[in-house]
Each structure stands twice: as structure tokens, then as C-alpha cells.
Amino acid sequence: MKRTLKSKLFVLCGLLLLLSGCTEVAITGRKQFNLVPDSTMNSMGFQSYSEFLTKSKLSKDFSKTRMVKRVGSRIQKAVEQYCAQNNLSDSLRGYQWEVNLIEDDSLNAWAMPGGKMVVYTGLLKVTQSEAGLATVMGHEIAHVFAKHGAERMTQGLIVEMGGVALSKAIANRPDKTKNIFMKSYGAGTQVGLLLPYSRVHESEADHLGLIFMAMAGYNPNEAVNFWQRMSVAKQGSQTIEILSTHPADSTRIRNIQNLIPKAMQYYRQ
């Protein structure tokens, strides 16, 4: 009898937990389960980002750095504008937007919770134009906007710590919690374009990124051209094995093409 009551209580708690953690991603309307608050994700993001920067070489090319920062700032404004128009500005509270260009030949870029982004110089050969760069940055910031990292971290906490309350996990096992965060982000360097998220998260980031780049004044049709160039560039790169988990390029490009009419409604020249 006692045991039944206990198990009933357990199920009830589980349901309450699910309800409190269930949210909806703006624009796509996808339901997600997320137990990690923004403040936690952001502060872990800030810490990992500054650790990453101390170990990395910033590009000394001022004009390219300026371009990356300019595109980043236009994407940032688009995200802020979208949030303001849709009563979502709270989700950007505590953000400390920052973009840096890293001297590194990898075809990579990534963003961390709290608005911290990097682009690698190697990728500029593929982005070619500001619109190409806006495609990548729109995509990366979309992962942050849709809280994909928190969703992955929630899964990590449940798998590795049996769903222990996060506050407890951080207080008792700070190293372990940080580890799960780093895993959710592939330890900073391997995330982004190089080691993509799941297929669902990737196509969601493509979708949202297209809207943000359009709002920032970049023609969304350029996203198709960018992913076509990326598909060719990847073939000659060593990262091909990692990228094999990636949704097939042709499927991705077709999905993006289907979303162009929607994105064009947001496009401001």
C-alpha cells in the first residue's frame, strides 16, 4: 500500500516536472523539454567562452574581423527585434553579445548561450560574402535562441545523474555538471558547423536562421548558395567523417529552398 502511494507520488512528481520543463520554440512551434534555466546556461557559456578565448588566436586581419562583427551585430539586432515584436525579450535577459574571428583553418563557427559567438578564418573561404556569413551566424545564434544546448544538457543530466535537481547537481557535483555542459557543446571547439546537433535541431536552426538573416537585411536565397558551397568544401576536408551524421546536404538544401518564401516575408532590403 505504502509502496503504491509512493510510486503514485513519484509519477505525479514526474508529470509536474515535465509540465514545468515543457516549452515551445518560437517560429517552429516545436515542443521541447528543458530543465536548465537560462541564467545557468548563460553563466556556463560565459565561462567556457572566456576559457576558449584565452587558448585561441584571434585573427589579426582587421577588415575581416570588422566584417564578422558587423554581420554579427546585424543578426543580433534582428533577434532582438524579433523578440521585442513577439513579447519574448525576457528570453534575452542577461545576454552579453560578443563575436570574435579566430585564426584557424577549420570550416567552423559556433555560438554559446548568452550570445557569445566565434567564426573561424577557414570558414570565410566558403561564406565568401556577408550574406554567406549571415547564413552561418543566423544558424548558430538560432541554436542559442531555441535553447538547443539546454535541451541537450537536460538530456545529459537525466542520463548521467538520474535527473537529480539541477540546483543540487551544481551544488554537489560542480565538475560533473560542467562536464555535461561541455559535452552538450562538444567542448567549445567542435560544436557548430563541424559537429552538428541532432537532425531536428539542425533543421530548426536552418529555419530560424533564415528568418533572422532575412530580418537583418540579407537575401535568404544566399543561404542556398552557401550550403551548396559548403557541401563541396566539406568533400575536400578532413572533417568528412564527423560530418557523416549530418543531414544529407541535398535534403537540407531542399528544406531551405522550401522555406525561402516564408523567409522572404521578413526580408528587408
Ligand SMILES: [Zn+2]
Ligand atoms: Zn547547427
